[in-house]
Amino acid sequence: MPKKFIEDYLEPHDEAWRGMGTIPKSGLVLKEKYAPFDARKKFNISVGEPRKTKCRCGEIIRGLIAPEECALFNRGCTPAHPIGPCMVSTEGTCSAHYQYMRED
Numbered sequence: 219m220p221k222k223f224i225e226d227y228l229e230p231h232d233e234a235w236r237g238m239g240t241i242p243k244s245g246l247v248l249k250e251k252y253a254p255f256d257a258r259k260k261f262n263i264s265v266g267e268p269r270k271t272k273c274r275c276g277e278i279i280r281g282l283i284a285p286e287e288c289a290l291f292n293r294g295c296t297p298a299h300p301i302g303p304c305m306v307s308t309e310g311t312c313s314a315h316y317q318y319m320r321e322d
């Protein structure tokens with residue numbers, strides 16, 4: 219999508235990110251003149267803060283802790299049974315760590 223379309227239809231918005239909290243102007247929403255096409259407004263959908271879990275992906279992707287510092291790493295959370303998004307895909311930090319940890 220050309221950048222002009224983004225600028226024409228969308229505007230920055232404070233967005234809540236799982237594991238990271240709300241970051242000012244980190245998301246995009248439809249401009250007010252397009253409100254009739256905004257599903258959140260049309261269907262009165264409220265998107266609250268992400269639910270809290272024991273998954274520590276937010277800290278891991280910010281480099282604050284290593285995967286094995288999560289109490290669930292390899293103790294309930296594995297690539298075969300992922301609990302958090304960092305373990306879901308092969309590129310996920312926890313998944314990659316799990317795979318290469320086992321090759322040492």
Ligand code: SF4
Binds near residue numbers: 285292295304
């Ligand atoms: S994906 Fe699994 S191991 Fe990684 S932080 Fe989340 S719960 Fe812990």
